[in-house]
Amino acid sequence: MAAPIIELDDVSVTFREGGRTVDAVRHVSLNVQPGEIFGIVGFSGAGKSTLVRTVNLLERPTGGRVVIDGQDVTQLRGRQLRELRKSIGFVFQGFNLIGNVTVGANIDFALRAGGVPKERRRARTRELLDLVGLGQKADSYPSSLSGGQQQRVSIARALANEPRILLCDEATSALDVETTEEILALLRRINRELGITIVFITHQLEVAQRLFDRVAVMEHGEVIEQGTTFDVFAEPTHETTKALAERFLGVAVPRQLLPELPAGRLIELRYRGDAAFEPIISTVAQHHAVAVNVLHGTIEYFGTRPVGTLVVLVTATQPGQDGARAVDEALDDLAGRVLGFRELTSRTADGIGLEVDEVLEQEVTA
Numbered sequence: 001m002a003a004p005i006i007e008l009d010d011v012s013v014t015f016r017e018g019g020r021t022v023d024a025v026r027h028v029s030l031n032v033q034p035g036e037i038f039g040i041v042g043f044s045g046a047g048k049s050t051l052v053r054t055v056n057l058l059e060r061p062t063g064g065r066v067v068i069d070g071q072d073v074t075q076l077r078g079r080q081l082r083e084l085r086k087s088i089g090f091v092f093q094g095f096n097l098i099g100n101v102t103v104g105a106n107i108d109f110a111l112r113a114g115g116v117p118k119e120r121r122r123a124r125t126r127e128l129l130d131l132v133g134l135g136q137k138a139d140s141y142p143s144s145l146s147g148g149q150q151q152r153v154s155i156a157r158a159l160a161n162e163p164r165i166l167l168c169d170e171a172t173s174a175l176d177v178e179t180t181e182e183i184l185a186l187l188r189r190i191n192r193e194l195g196i197t198i199v200f201i202t203h204q205l206e207v208a209q210r211l212f213d214r215v216a217v218m219e220h221g222e223v224i225e226q227g228t229t230f231d232v233f234a235e236p237t238h239e240t241t242k243a244l245a246e247r248f249l250g251v252a253v254p255r256q257l258l259p260e261l262p263a264g265r266l267i268e269l270r271y272r273g274d275a276a277f278e279p280i281i282s283t284v285a286q287h288h289a290v291a292v293n294v295l296h297g298t299i300e301y302f303g304t305r306p307v308g309t310l311v312v313l314v315t316a317t318q319p320g321q322d323g324a325r326a327v328d329e330a331l332d333d334l335a336g337r338v339l340g341f342r343e344l345t346s347r348t349a350d351g352i353g354l355e356v357d358e359v360l361e362q363e364v365t366a
């Protein structure tokens with residue numbers, strides 16, 4: 001593996017406010033490889049923004065080291081710090097454009113701050129706007145642009161001084177679904193064509209799913225889990241990651257189906273969507289002499305890798321104790337063959353278990 005472009009080594013950030021201290025980031029260590037899209041997800045207040053701001057020292061760590069391209073930058077000041085910041089672009093949720101000057105002037109400011117000579121700036125502004133698909137908008141004012149267009153301008157501005165790293169703080173959270181998809185496509189293109197490493201923080205799991213190569217999950221200032229986006233969400237180990245994945249991948253059995261169901265045990269299975277899964281179900285059904293009915297299913301992609309979720313009802317084909325034992329054994333067998341296994345409830349002959357309602361309600365309110 002190449003040497004990391006970003007290395008956070010035991011980084012902590014403690015804020016002091018009046019007599020109170022807030023441990024916003026606690027002993028975080030992570031590496032970002034050159035050319036990858038690395039994501040940080042977590043609920044509000046988890047410490048994501050604070051962590052990402054340590055990368056260009058907008059927030060100075062109170063403990064640990066920040067290493068960029070092999071150089072410990074934690075203590076940089078003055079000119080060297082300005083040079084570092086030039087090599088790291090930043091995109092914000094709220095675009096942060098200057099409202100009373102044109103789009104072109106917004107970019108020109110960044111170029112000027114980066115020391116680009118006047119005669120180069122006009123052509124470079126044009127080039128950057130073309131790159132983000134806004135070649136015709138140099139003379140427009142930010143307020144006349146849509147949210148997506150304003151975010152494109154702020155991406156162009158962040159790229160003005162040819163950074164090697166682009167930090168994005170909730171860069172799509174203010175945008176609708178379609179515009180988000182356009183911005184993600186633009187970022188993927190910038191990553192691929194310009195080789196720029198992207199660190200993107202979000203609480204939107206659809207963004208994580210579509211954009212990130214690897215992801216770190218934060219809670220209470222700590223990284224609780226990290227790995228490829230597929231592994232982290234297909235096989236979460238921490239309770240919070242499981243809850244995040246469940247909100248996102250969990251499926252609900254349509255309520256109108258429930259009264260029709262025969263008695264049996266209702267199970268949610270998560271599996272690698274690229275593995276041949278149907279034979280597993282039929283093997284288990286045959287081997288244990290039970291019936292496995294598929295009630296509902298979805299496939300979600302992480303990059304090109306699919307994760308499947310199925311809700312199945314497993315019912316006995318023999319009466320009494322033997323049937324119940326066969327179902328127990330079939331479920332043990334199934335659980336050993338899948339990434340995730342969760343019993344929703346037993347559906348008894350005289351009614352629907354409470355748990356199904358609870359699960360449905362959670363999914364409706366999530």
Ligand SMILES: Nc1ncnc2c1ncn2[C@@H]1O[C@H](COP(=O)(O)OP(=O)(O)OP(=O)(O)O)[C@@H](O)[C@H]1O
Pocket residue numbers: 015016017022023024042043044045046047048049050051203
């Ligand atoms: N400048 C500051 N002074 C004091 N406390 C702060 C400061 N900045 C952040 N915090 C606190 O640090 C914790 C982490 O905040 P941070 O903004 O990094 O979380 P986050 O995961 O990015 O959440 P959000 O998505 O809501 O911004 C929070 O408790 C927050 O109130």
